[in-house]
Amino acid sequence: MSSLAAEPIITLDEVSRVYDLGKVQVPALNDVTLNVANGEFLAIVGPSGSGKSTMMNILGCLDRPTSGRYVLDGQPVDELDDDGLALVRSRSIGFVFQSYNLLPRTSALENVATPLMYQGVGRKERLRRAQSALERLGLGDRLHHIPSELSGGQQQRVGIARALVTEPALILADEPTGNLDSHSGAEVLELFGDLHALGRTIVLITHDGAVAAAADRAVHLRDGQIQEAVRE
Amino acid sequence: MKVTDLVGLALSRLGTGKLRTALTMLGIIIGVASVVALVSVAEGATAGISNQLQSLGTNLVTVSPGAVRTGATRGAAGSATTLTLADATALAGLADVQAVAPELTTNKLVVVGSQNETARVVGTTPGYLPVFAYQVWVGSFLSQSAVDNNLRVAVIGATTATNLSLTQASIGSTIDVGGLPFELIGILQPKGGTTTADDQVMIPLSTAHELLVGSNSVSAIGLSATSQDAINTVSAEITSTLEQRHGITNGVDDFSIATQAQLLGTVGNVSGVLTLLLAGIASISLLVGGIGIMNIMLVSVRERTREIGIRKAIGARGRDILSQFLVEALALSLAGGLIGIGVGVIASFGIGTYAGWGFIFNPATVAVAVGFSLIVGIVFGVWPASQAARLDPVIALRYE
Ligand SMILES: Nc1ncnc2c1ncn2[C@@H]1O[C@H](COP(=O)(O)OP(=O)(O)OP(=O)(O)O)[C@@H](O)[C@H]1O
Ligand SMILES: [Mg+2]
Numbered sequence: 001m002s003s004l005a006a007e008p009i010i011t012l013d014e015v016s017r018v019y020d021l022g023k024v025q026v027p028a029l030n031d032v033t034l035n036v037a038n039g040e041f042l043a044i045v046g047p048s049g050s051g052k053s054t055m056m057n058i059l060g061c062l063d064r065p066t067s068g069r070y071v072l073d074g075q076p077v078d079e080l081d082d083d084g085l086a087l088v089r090s091r092s093i094g095f096v097f098q099s100y101n102l103l104p105r106t107s108a109l110e111n112v113a114t115p116l117m118y119q120g121v122g123r124k125e126r127l128r129r130a131q132s133a134l135e136r137l138g139l140g141d142r143l144h145h146i147p148s149e150l151s152g153g154q155q156q157r158v159g160i161a162r163a164l165v166t167e168p169a170l171i172l173a174d175e176p177t178g179n180l181d182s183h184s185g186a187e188v189l190e191l192f193g194d195l196h197a198l199g200r201t202i203v204l205i206t207h208d209g210a211v212a213a214a215a216d217r218a219v220h221l222r223d224g225q226i227q228e229a230v231r232e
Numbered sequence: 233m234k235v236t237d238l239v240g241l242a243l244s245r246l247g248t249g250k251l252r253t254a255l256t257m258l259g260i261i262i263g264v265a266s267v268v269a270l271v272s273v274a275e276g277a278t279a280g281i282s283n284q285l286q287s288l289g290t291n292l293v294t295v296s297p298g299a300v301r302t303g304a305t306r307g308a309a310g311s312a313t314t315l316t317l318a319d320a321t322a323l324a325g326l327a328d329v330q331a332v333a334p335e336l337t338t339n340k341l342v343v344v345g346s347q348n349e350t351a352r353v354v355g356t357t358p359g360y361l362p363v364f365a366y367q368v369w370v371g372s373f374l375s376q377s378a379v380d381n382n383l384r385v386a387v388i389g390a391t392t393a394t395n396l397s398l399t400q401a402s403i404g405s406t407i408d409v410g411g412l413p414f415e416l417i418g419i420l421q422p423k424g425g426t427t428t429a430d431d432q433v434m435i436p437l438s439t440a441h442e443l444l445v446g447s448n449s450v451s452a453i454g455l456s457a458t459s460q461d462a463i464n465t466v467s468a469e470i471t472s473t474l475e476q477r478h479g480i481t482n483g484v485d486d487f488s489i490a491t492q493a494q495l496l497g498t499v500g501n502v503s504g505v506l507t508l509l510l511a512g513i514a515s516i517s518l519l520v521g522g523i524g525i526m527n528i529m530l531v532s533v534r535e536r537t538r539e540i541g542i543r544k545a546i547g548a549r550g551r552d553i554l555s556q557f558l559v560e561a562l563a564l565s566l567a568g569g570l571i572g573i574g575v576g577v578i579a580s581f582g583i584g585t586y587a588g589w590g591f592i593f594n595p596a597t598v599a600v601a602v603g604f605s606l607i608v609g610i611v612f613g614v615w616p617a618s619q620a621a622r623l624d625p626v627i628a629l630r631y632e
Pocket of ligand 1: 021027028047048051052054055207
């Protein structure tokens with residue numbers, strides 16, 4: 001993937017995140033510098049408490065670094081206000097969560113269509129696009145099921161459909177297989193592999209080395225610092 | 233976000249917790265229904281009273297004796313016997329006066345065969361009929377010659393006739409008033425409205441003076457002005473005529489004048505206050521309903537913290553979340569308001585039918601009620617909604 005490394009979609013430059021709890025300061029990320037190329041499939045691996053979720057929140061524009069620079073898709077994120085961050089999330093990022101985080105009591109179709117609603121896409125058009133995203137993930141016969149009527153693997157595929165439906169520049173997945181059995185987990189990883197093959201940029205966060213093996217490259221995080229970069 | 237999307241979200245949300253939605257709306261329903269019903273009751277009661285006042289007489293002006301003044305002590309109004317038959321005759325000559333009815337009222341036992349009742353006995357003149365808007369049902373009313381000749385004749389009201397079992401066939405028979413025999417010459421048609429107006433015995437004023445009271449004073453003089461517009465002129469003329477006749481120069485009159493216009497005005501004022509009072513009471517329940525909505529919205533924001541986090545992660549801005557919760561509160565209060573109007577209209581109809589003033593429906597009240605419930609929705613929805621909008625997505629997503 002060296003040909004793509006020339007145009008990074010993510011640039012982290014000495015990014016730190018310190019949680020200020022009043023009496024104590026908890027440093028969760030220390031001077032992390034990282035580039036992710038367009039079309040790359042990167043795994044961020046580390047033990048519990050190493051700062052993986054903190055990193056994902058910053059990469060996903062849910063949180064801001066305490067110091068350092070973050071440039072996403074050419075856009076310096078630290079200059080944006082809350083609405084600006086929301087716009088970046090809406091246009092450029094698709095999240096896949098460990099606990100799926102689907103809207104309860106809401107059909108798979110409506111769940112997948114919701115990110116398009118926040119982009120201002122009309123109802124008919126967004127339902128059409130949501131349906132085709134779900135069909136691509138093999139859920140064409142589950143459109144009107146609500147999350148509690150779906151298996152964990154199916155829910156996670158709805159979650160992936162929701163992340164894909166806006167065609168974002170970056171897909172961020174935090175322990176996407178953490179709640180799944182090994183079979184469903186393997187299926188989900190295979191899906192990420194397919195997406196990667198279609199040219200999507202994916203950052204996958206996991207504590208599991210075996211899961212990380214699905215990616216092109218793994219970055220190891222320990223105590224908020226990058227340990228080593230492993231190329232496969 | 234489009235308005236249609238916001239409405240869609242709100243409706244599907246309200247549809248998922250129907251019992252909770254219904255209970256939350258109940259406060260607004262009761263508030264709006266009571267505003268609509270109470271205002272209608274106040275208006276209906278006012279209209280009813282105005283109608284009854286109008287049935288008392290046509291362009292009626294009533295002169296009553298003033299209070300007796302003994303040294304520094306002022307007696308009750310009407311306690312003096314300052315008005316006389318001669319006053320009434322003088323007032324009859326005024327330009328804009330159509331008819332005059334001096335009256336002397338006492339209570340006497342009326343006996344017919346084995347039946348009896350204590351009735352109001354009114355000594356008066358032929359003018360009584362037009363001034364107080366009565367009509368003769370059977371027989372005739374007191375004639376001028378009956379008054380001139382102190383005849384012992386009596387006309388009775390419709391209620392009195394019923395009470396004493398007197399009918400058409402009884403005309404010409406003798407009834408006993410205050411122990412004296414009178415010839416029954418007429419029965420009046422019922423006026424409706426106040427029943428006391430139909431329960432009385434009318435005899436010539438001269439006869440009353442001769443047999444029952446023994447003075448030439450009268451207890452009141454009723455006059456009808458030639459038109460509604462003439463009422464004020466007539467009042468002024470009465471005042472100057474009577475002041476002149478009674479030798480009053482210091483402006484402290486020994487009589488008082490009441491007009492229908494004054495009465496109607498007073499009723500209008502009283503009912504205005506009544507309407508305000510009732511609307512005020514009803515608004516309090518609307519306020520309580522609003523607080524109910526705020527309470528449920530705050531609970532809802534807390535329960536749906538994670539949902540808010542998810543929505544923010546997938547691209548919702550603060551104002552999208554704000555609008556979502558605000559529209560939800562508005563939908564609650566507006567739906568409650570509309571149901572409340574329905575309930576209020578049905579209640580007004582029921583009360584109006586029962587009380588006999590019919591159905592009074594004021595579109596302005598409905599507009600105010602809808603406006604009020606919208607305001608309640610915004611005022612009590614905006615705080616919970618802004619709480620939701622301000623949530624930090626990272627914290628909200630971790631919320632269990
Ligand atoms: N909101 C917070 N306030 C204070 N400290 C926090 C907060 N979030 C995380 N931390 C601390 O920051 C460090 C990194 O946390 P983080 O959640 O990023 O770890 P992680 O690698 O995702 O762990 P896990 O694999 O268990 O999810 C931890 O020491 C944690 O206690
Ligand atoms: Mg984590």
